[in-house]
Amino acid sequence: MKVVIIGGVASGMSAAARLRRLDEQAEITVYEMSEHVSYANCGLPYFVSDVISRRDNLLLQTPDALWNRFRIKAKVQHMVTAINREAKTVEVKNLATGKITNDTYDKLVIATGARPRKLDVPGIERALWLRNVTDADSVKQALQDAENKTVAILGAGFIGIELAENIRHIDIPVTIIQRSNSILGQFDPEMVQPLQAKLEKHGVKIILNAEADHITKDQVVLKDGRKIDAGLVFTAAGVDPDNSLAKAAGLKIGSTGGLWVDDQQRTSDPNIFAAGDAVEKHGQLTGEQTLVPLANLANRHGRLIADVIAGREVRAHNATGTVILGAFGHAVGITGLSERAAKKAGIAHEIIHIHPNNHAGYYPGSKRLSMKVLFDPLTGKILGAQANGEDGVDKRIDVIATAMHGGLTIDDLMDLExxxxxxxxxxxxxxxIAGYVGNNVFNGTTPTVQWHQLEAARANGAQVVDVRSAGEHGFANIPGTVNIPVEELRDRLSEIQVEDVVVYCQVGQRGHIATQILKANGAKVRNLDGGYLTWAAGMESLAH
Amino acid sequence: MKVVIIGGVASGMSAAARLRRLDEQAEITVYEMSEHVSYANCGLPYFVSDVISRRDNLLLQTPDALWNRFRIKAKVQHMVTAINREAKTVEVKNLATGKITNDTYDKLVIATGARPRKLDVPGIERALWLRNVTDADSVKQALQDAENKTVAILGAGFIGIELAENIRHIDIPVTIIQRSNSILGQFDPEMVQPLQAKLEKHGVKIILNAEADHITKDQVVLKDGRKIDAGLVFTAAGVDPDNSLAKAAGLKIGSTGGLWVDDQQRTSDPNIFAAGDAVEKHGQLTGEQTLVPLANLANRHGRLIADVIAGREVRAHNATGTVILGAFGHAVGITGLSERAAKKAGIAHEIIHIHPNNHAGYYPGSKRLSMKVLFDPLTGKILGAQANGEDGVDKRIDVIATAMHGGLTIDDLMDLExxxxxxxxxxxxxxxIAGYVGNNVFNGTTPTVQWHQLEAARANGAQVVDVRSAGEHGFANIPGTVNIPVEELRDRLSEIQVEDVVVYCQVGQRGHIATQILKANGAKVRNLDGGYLTWAAGMESLAH
Incomplete structure (x- = not known):
């Protein structure tokens, strides 16, 4: 059997190596258009600043090593330019020599990945991007050589922010220009506001609700006329599936623009498989097709293709999507649905926000961790979670991702050991704690109001009571709210507007206690979910 | 309703606070025999060395604060000395004044915890232990005052090791004396060997397979005659449920010695509930009753008692048991069954060992993480996991604990996002990776042999081949094994004893590749699970 694989990074290499382990006889050829196979593309931003200083570290395999260990023919600087499905051949261009050849296949694997989204902005041709090691070399060189050492990054997604952090590490001024009203659109705004504050504290200028009109030789000119110094410009406005080859071959493209595959990663041609950023995935939560350009799924589905080609009866699990980003010691992570995504998909949800410590507060070095969890109001099933903080974000996101894989409910989180x-x-x-707090919301013990619903509640006549201490209230509070510390509440019930009252504290815990005291005394009461901290982050995110 | 709670730390305080939130009218009284309520007992070893320097940090609540916020009467230095179930009263002794009173209850909660196991060794009366803040004060003082500044700790369990680390932090010589043949009996020996090496590197002397015969005024004399300098002696040979009160009241005691409760934490008396270290739990994996003296379950079950008393229909989840310990920057964690425990319980299991990195190897600061996972050979269901390393142990153990809660299989681990x-x-x-490796074992792709089975395999005539590079083989290898690097294997098949061969590499990955190459060439081949690293840790653990 002869297997040709187009693309030698995550999914392509996983398919190749796994297939060799399952089939010692298969003839396996990988065509990779860049100069390297199996490079660490998630490390590229860190190479730019020398956080990863050894270029070798990015190169996880070489064609020689692949041949010696796996008998895989890996051909770099070889671009597949056409697929002939009837003849079962591919046309391959040697980018070094320009020579074009044809190769045959029994099974073909498309692992062409994604490419930076093209922006339709005059002057964009001088913009740089980071897709492979050669790009990273060029960027590093450009940053050194630039006379005008200022950078503008178009897009506040993951790569844009990682790039911004690393360019700040080498002390070059950076401006991020983002079209929407918050950074990292996968997240809800109040959950990324602390990261934005951290980026700004470290000198990254962030301009939201802004679009580039055109790019001059040393500036980005925005539609509103503002001019941003930019000796170098980067496009980081997301990625698109790189499926021109598949399109030209007449393979089915999904509604998302990603290459369509079945649950065995088979395209509409039974002899052609595909995985990675080029293909669309079936979303676990929405039931819809979705683009999830993540390395984890690329590797997993690459391996699965090999299993299927080797005759195994295996199927891909639907995708949830889990991502994390760290910058300047602050991390944000998400798995499953955000509030934004749930609303967009019309999926009913309850929400909780909590602000516990990463570890026991009595042990030195504990840090605050903020979490948001969405769950189904009827079944309690967890729909998604977001977290931010200096430490322990990855752990909590991984636990929730695992819980979601197991179909666990918000109540189950109480019982996790x-x-x-x-x-x-x-x-x-x-x-x-997320389980405890969620349990109280799920079974109606403590009705809550979200930070963005507070104004409407007040407009409807709700009294808003700060149940923190006088000192805390004096330090920072929600304007126009009265202060009755939870400890005094039982003695000051006469000051409460029992028909409609919202209580709040710093994180929601004392508000929960106050809610119970007031409920027992006949009040219609709600607790401000996540307390002052969530409200303040939310309001701050709106202020941009 | 009048509720009396005996014990004001983890489960007792959780029950009290939760009950107030669910019932504003209940009369709630907590009797605590030590001088403090709600103290951080897991922090006590760190207070001894000033890693936690502020004593206040250990005291999470005071009786005054509990009254002001929760209207809970918390009485410290009050010891319940008897329960009269017919009269529904408790007899209480004020330890400060000696005065004895009686109190009535509608519902009683027993949260008396556990006490250090008593050792039957002459001279043991001068031994110290750590159960509460007052103990920690005494220990701190004793370490300062001791003329003979040497310490012997009887027992290499969690508290013994945490104590040893902290005593080394203040530069006092420490010897741990352990009866069995490895530290931390919940773990398998090869998984704690690296921790033992770390402890020894930092000057903790560890004597295994040894028992104290008697204790003199400045030594511990072992049964084999060895004499250990010990100005101070600590007992840390585990804990026993502190249920003398419950016993005297005629409540049902389980076969483990823990107080028996149903799945609503109700004792054999329907008006008496119990939780925490005093009670036995129902083991999720063995189906048997078990003692799991852990804070997580204590808090959870305390809260559950309040829910039940408040009339809610809730039930306790069976216990899995998850623990972690860190010392000198090295962590060991476990959830579910060890190999030892699975064998003891007669539960069939497959095993994998892996040694991946905590994070991407190309990013600075990556550390090796060693993991062991047990799963059911028929269903693939995960039965337990252990991990050790400098970073990321807690995260992986938490993910597996969550996976087990959801009933996930070893194959599911491949798909976790x-x-x-x-x-x-x-x-x-x-x-x-645990999923990938486990999948290969589960479906028979790569048969393995465990480190402790290798000698038997050789005795049965198996050839053992090191498939690492010549350099690695030369540096350290399993004695009497031949070296054929995996890259050369296809050309040197004639050197392989095809009827029975075991291959090994450093961690198992190249061994897996070699296994596939040899299988395809007709050999009966097994891969040494976990490679040289697991074998070496296992052999080292036997050498003690």
Whole structure:
């Protein structure tokens, strides 16, 4: 059997190596158009600033090593220019020599990845991007050589922000220009506001609700006329599936623009498989097709293709989507649906926000961790989670991603037995607290109001009471709210507007206690979810 | 309703606070025999060395604060000395005044915890232990005052090791004396060997297979006659449920010695509930009753008692048991069954060992993480996991604990979408790798042999081949094994004893490739699970 693989990075290389392990006889050829196979593309932004200083570290395999260990023929600087499905051949151009040849296949794997989204802006041709190691070399050189050492990045997605952090590490001024009203559109705004503050604190200028009108030789001119210094410009406005080859071959393209595959990664041609950023995935939560350009799924589905080609009866799991980003010591992570995405998909949801510690507060170095969890109001099934903080974000996101894979409910989070010693977690871990808080919302013990619903509640006549201490209230509060510390509440019930009252504290815990006290005394009461901290982050995100 | 709670730390305080939130009218009284309520007992070892320097930090609540916020009467230095179930009263002794009173209850909660196991060794009366803040004060003082500044710790369990680390932090010589043949009996020996090496590197002397015969005024004399300098002696040989009160009241005691409760934490008396270290739990994996003295379950079950008393229909989840320990920057964690426990319980299991990185190897600071996962040979269901390393142990153990809660299989681990950016994880996270490796074992792609089975395999005539590079083989290898690098294997098949061959590499990955090459060439071949690293850790653990 002869298998040709187009693209030698994540999914392509996973398919190739796995196939060799399952089939010692198969003839396996990988065509990769860049100069390297199996490079660490998620490391490229860190190479630019020398956080990753050794270029070798980015190169996980070489064609020689692949041949010696796996008998895989890996041909770099070889671009497949056409697929002939009837003849079962591919046309291949040697980019070094220009020579064109044809190769035959029994099975073909398309692993062409994604490419930076093209922006329709005059002057964009001088913009740089980061797709492979050669790009990273050029960017590094350009940053060194630039006379006008200022950078503008078009897009506040993952790559844009990682790039901004690394360019700040080498002390070059950076401006990020973002079309929408918040950074990292996968997240809800109040959950990325602390990251935005951190970026700004470290000198990254962020301009939201702005679009480039045109690019001059040393500036980006915005539609509103503002001019941004930019000796170098980067496009980082997301990626699009690189499926021109598949399109030309007449393979079915999905509604998302990604290459369509079945649950065995088979395209509309039974002899052609595909995986990675070029293909669309079936979304676990929405039930719809979706683009999830993530390395984890690319590797997993590449391996699965090999299993299928080798005759195994295996099927891909639907995609949830889990991502994390760290910059300047602050991390944000998400798995599953955001509030924004749930609303867009018309999926009913309850929401909780919590602000526990990453580990026991009594042990040195504990840090605040903020989490948001969405769950189904009827079944309690977890729909998604977001987290931010200096430490422990990855762990909590991974736990929730695993819980979602298992179909667990918000109540199950109470019962998870997680590793506790004071330097690692808490007797009631953040995850358990999410369960406790969610349980109270799920079964109606504590009705809540979201930060963005507070104004409407007040407009409807609700009294808003700060149940924190007088000192906390004096330090920062929601304007126009009265202060009755939870400890005094039982003695000051006469000051409460029992028909409609919203209570709040710093993170929501004392508000929960106050809610119970007031409920027991006949009030119609709601707790401000996530307390002052969530409200303040939300309002700050609106202020941009 | 009048509720009396005996014990004001984890489960007792959780029950009290939750009950107030569910019932504003209940009369709630907590009797605590020590001088403090709601103290951080897991922090006590760290207070001894001033890693936690502020004593206040250990005291999470005071009786005054509990009254002001929750209207809970918390009485410290009050010891319940008897329960009269017919009269529904408790007899209470004020330890400060000696005065004895009686109190009535409608519902009683027993949260008396556990006490250090008593050792039957002459001279043991001078031994110290750590159960509460007052103990920690005494220990701190004793370490300062001791003329003979040497310490012996009887027992290499969690508290013994945490104590040893902290005593080394203040530069006092420490010897741990352990009866069995490895530290931390919940773990398998090869999984804690690296921790033992780390402890020894930092000057903790560990004597295994040894028992104290008697204790003199400045030594511990072992049964084999060895004498251990010990100005101070600590007992840390595990804990026993502190249920003398419950016993005297005629409540049902389980076969484990823990207080028996149903799945609503109700004792054999319907008006008496119990939770925490005093009670036995129902083991999820073995189906048997078990003692799991952990703070997480104590808090959870305390909260559940309040729910039940308040009339809610809730039930406790069976216990899995998840623990972690860190010392000198090295962590070991476990959830579910060890190999030892599975064998003891007669539960069939497959095993994998892996040694991946905590995060992408190309990003600075990546560390090796060693994991062991047990799963059911028929269903693939995960039965337990252990991990050790400098970073990321807690995360992987928490993910597996969550997976087990959801009833996931070893194959599911392949599909978990975990948070990946190079500073947090890998495109194929350690968890995914466990899935991939486990999948190969589960479906028979790669048969394996465990480190402790290798000698038997050789005795049966198996050839053992090191498929690493010549350099690696030369550096350290399994004695008497031949070296054929995996890259040369296809050309040197004639050197392979095809009837029975075991291959090994450093961690198992190249061994897996070699296994496939040899299988395809007709050999009966097995891969040494976990490679040289697991074998070496296992052999080292036997050498003690």
């Amino acid at each position: 997680l590793a506790y010693a004071p330097q690692f977690g808490s007797a009631k871990d953040a995850i358990n | 975990l948070a990946y950016a190079p500073q947090f994880g890998s495109a194929k996270d350690a968890i995914n």
